[in-house]
Amino acid sequence: MSEPQGEPVDSPVGWVNEHIKQYDESGGTEGHEWNGVPTLLLTVTGRRTGTPRRTALIYGEDDGNYVIVASKGGAPDHPVWYLNLQADPDVEIQVGPQKLAAKARTADADEKARLWPKMAEIWPAYDEYATKTDRDIPVVILEPQR
Template sequence: MDSATGWVAKHIRTYVDSGGAKGHLYQGLPTLLITVRGRRSGVLRRTALIYGRAGDDLVVVASNGGSDGHPAWYLNLRDTPQVDLQVGTERFAARARTATADERPALWQAMVTIFPRYEQYRAAAAREIPVVVLERLHTGTGIDVGPA
């Protein structure tokens, strides 16, 4: 099930329909597709997120546009950290984790450099916005998402 937000769903469709040849860059920003398992429904849910890199890992921000609640995808991956990713034309399994207090400041700053609006979101939110590290799994231990 893809994001119910119209522009996000359209972006995902372009990404998927092109096999990742289109959609990786969205308005000049690097994006990935993340598929998580719904914590209550068990349904696979896919959304598009801006990402950065930290060594071999990918980094995303659970900003939810600066709202006071965490985005559903973040709540889902906290319960089931095995996720599937598509980055451009490449698809692979990963394990998600919230950045530690020690690593968060540098990762946050790197993501703000990519997408400065995160600072506005941080100022608006009555919560600490999580930074999520996505660690590639080198075995088949992700979730089975089937064909795109």
């Protein structure tokens, strides 16, 4: 991640902000599981401000990597966190109590074809979200930097 400038700014969406707060304050012991699915905290660098920005996202695992979906509920535009990681793919993630640096990249067409069904199995609404938008919803692979 680029030189962070202070504490992360958490998602302004009320319920997401509460989820992040619970996750963070418990050191990842609470909040990792949300509505029966695993979640991680993703911190990206703001592409215009350089400010660290944090959100909570559903994830899957694949060959030692973490997989997230930039669905934004099927909205016509990409989520801001995705635009930020495109500008700076060096991110930080917290998975339960574990915090680590990761490199983010958008899955290519073959990877997406393989990973989308796995993610839709975790969160079936992804298939519905895909029908609500004309944009190609990105699948993002987070590769831990060990």
